[in-house]
Amino acid sequence: MSTALPSSHRNDTTSPVEVVCVGESMGLVTAVGAPLVETETAAFGIAGAEGNVAVGLVAAGHRAAWASRLGADPFGERISAELSGRGVDLWVATDQTTPTGVMFKDPGVESSAVYYYRRGSAASLMDRGFLDADSLAGVRIVHTTGITPALSATCRDMVDQLYVDARAAGALLSFDVNDRRALWSKEDAAHTLARLADAADIAFVGRDEAERIWGTATASEVRAHLPHCGLLVVKDGDVGATAFSGDDEPVFVPAPRVEVVEPVGAGDAFASGFLAATLEGADLAKRLSAGHTAAARVLTTHGDLPPLD
Numbered sequence: 001m002s003t004a005l006p007s008s009h010r011n012d013t014t015s016p017v018e019v020v021c022v023g024e025s026m027g028l029v030t031a032v033g034a035p036l037v038e039t040e041t042a043a044f045g046i047a048g049a050e051g052n053v054a055v056g057l058v059a060a061g062h063r064a065a066w067a068s069r070l071g072a073d074p075f076g077e078r079i080s081a082e083l084s085g086r087g088v089d090l091w092v093a094t095d096q097t098t099p100t101g102v103m104f105k106d107p108g109v110e111s112s113a114v115y116y117y118r119r120g121s122a123a124s125l126m127d128r129g130f131l132d133a134d135s136l137a138g139v140r141i142v143h144t145t146g147i148t149p150a151l152s153a154t155c156r157d158m159v160d161q162l163y164v165d166a167r168a169a170g171a172l173l174s175f176d177v178n179d180r181r182a183l184w185s186k187e188d189a190a191h192t193l194a195r196l197a198d199a200a201d202i203a204f205v206g207r208d209e210a211e212r213i214w215g216t217a218t219a220s221e222v223r224a225h226l227p228h229c230g231l232l233v234v235k236d237g238d239v240g241a242t243a244f245s246g247d248d249e250p251v252f253v254p255a256p257r258v259e260v261v262e263p264v265g266a267g268d269a270f271a272s273g274f275l276a277a278t279l280e281g282a283d284l285a286k287r288l289s290a291g292h293t294a295a296a297r298v299l300t301t302h303g304d305l306p307p308l309d
Contacts, residue, residue, distance in 0.1 A: 017089055018279055019057050019064040019141045020171075022131065022162060023050030023148045024123035025083070026101040026116075027075030035106050036115075046079045047103050049145045049178055049268050051088070056272025056294055058087040062279055065089035067131060069122040071100035076122070093130070095122035116182055118151065127154035128161040136169035141202075141275060143174040146193045150183035156192065163199060175200035176271050179209050190214060198226045202278070204271050207236040219250070233288070235270060241291060243284045253288035258296045270295040 025048030032041040050066060057064035066088050070076035076094065084090055101118030118124065126148075136142060142162060149156035166173045177193050190213050197203040203226065207219060216222045219234040219242040226232055232244040240254035273294030277287040 021050035021054040025051040052268035060276035067091035075100040124152040133165040133168040142166040145178040172201040177205040269298040
């Protein structure tokens with residue numbers, strides 16, 4: 001089945017798209033006032049790592065596109081409206097027969113419990129025909145995450161081809177590990193995520209998730225596990241983040257102190273801040289600081305997306 005992106009969904013303007021973020025966004029239902037099992041009130045929104053990164057890049061002054069598939073349903077319409085309303089270009093194919101994925105959330109300060117209903121979603125049908133090198137011409141960075149290959153076998157094939165096509169188009173390949181335990185086995189995740197992160201030009205991983213997946217306890221051990229990644233960023237929560245570039249000495253920047261309201265979405269915001277500073281030619285320390293600043297904005301608010309100014 002061909003899932004090639006229809007050209008009519010591309011929002012062409014005079015300035016070129018700098019970053020394309022590829023992956024699934026979902027409808028989001030969040031419990032309000034009590035846990036999901038008890039609440040009679042819920043808030044509706046959207047969620048999805050790659051869409052979050054695209055929003056953050058636009059907020060930082062860059063042109064970004066989000067590429068995916070959506071169902072022809074209210075959640076798909078809501079996602080399109082929210083992302084386009086925040087200035088994100090939509091490279092979207094709409095599926096008339098499969099639904100948009102949905103995520104339910106019990107929010108918390110330390111962590112939020114999430115429940116996915118995304119098996120068989122429209123986005124899970126993305127395959128090798130979805131994007132190609134021609135559609136990526138002129139793009140500077142292609143960004144995706146470890147969530148996308150976990151959605152289905154065809155999505156995994158699509159990500160593998162995306163690496164080939166991004167490089168053929170002259171773009172950098174950015175990959176955020178973003179392990180989602182509910183989506184696949186630890187063994188499958190450990191192998192696939194290491195392979196994709198190690199092959200990326202820029203890779204992001206949390207120190208805690210790296211330890212959970214690969215048994216690497218420190219940033220240096222993560223680097224030893226992923227020796228070929230061009231630029232590896234290891235995030236360590238409220239401690240800080242370390243960047244490893246080639247054989248250069250690692251660069252560490254501590255995280256600012258913030259009053260955390262909810263942690264979900266902070267990693268995506270960090271990636272958007274770091275990538276925005278990368279587009280601007282900043283040095284590694286400034287890129288890490290930009291990532292921390294973007295993450296802090298999300299940590300101090302409810303929801304996955306940065307607040308509208």
